[in-house]
Amino acid sequence: MTVKVKKPRPVNLDLQTIRFPLTAIASIVHRVSGVITFVSISILLWLLNMSLSSPEGFASAADIVDSFFVKFVLWGILTALFYHIVVGIRHLMMDMGYFEEMETGIASAKVSFAITAVLSVFAGGLVW
Numbered sequence: 599m600t601v602k603v604k605k606p607r608p609v610n611l612d613l614q615t616i617r618f619p620l621t622a623i624a625s626i627v628h629r630v631s632g633v634i635t636f637v638s639i640s641i642l643l644w645l646l647n648m649s650l651s652s653p654e655g656f657a658s659a660a661d662i663v664d665s666f667f668v669k670f671v672l673w674g675i676l677t678a679l680f681y682h683i684v685v686g687i688r689h690l691m692m693d694m695g696y697f698e699e700m701e702t703g704i705a706s707a708k709v710s711f712a713i714t715a716v717l718s719v720f721a722g723g724l725v726w
């Protein structure tokens with residue numbers, strides 16, 4: 599006689615209890631920063647086009663950039679770009695065989711965050 603054993607069903611994952619490793623966070627944010635950079639190109643080209651169109655166009659573009667909110671967005675765009683470049687270089691180095699172990703991977707992610715933080719402060723100085 600065969601006894602039917604109830605198979606344990608997969609438990610619904612509680613996303614709030616899942617902690618991503620630092621390397622995974624660095625990777626996901628890198629993709630997000632790439633998308634932000636891509637979307638912001640159109641905004642920046644639109645502003646550049648306006649500023650080069652005529653002296654009045656330049657004044658309008660300068661007016662737009664003069665508000666705190668727009669400066670904050672520009673600072674965010676520059677920070678995303680710096681993050682994308684710094685972690686992009688880390689990615690390319692990993693493609694060449696560096697920082698592939700867990701320890702060096704976490705260390706290089708931390709160093710990338712620190713370099714981005716410094717560049718972000720620099721970006722703030724440029725914008726304000």
Ligand code: HEM
Pocket residue numbers: 628629631632633635636637639682683684685686687689690
């Ligand atoms: C206008 C400038 C850029 C834009 C719009 C951009 C956009 C993106 C996007 C959307 C991705 C994600 C692709 C995916 O996950 O399928 C990506 C990946 C990548 N980007 Fe950029 N990127 C730019 C500049 C750069 C620069 C300057 C570097 C140099 C360091 C770089 C290095 C990389 C690398 C290495 C990846 C692949 C990362 C991986 O394998 O997960 N990107 N980029």
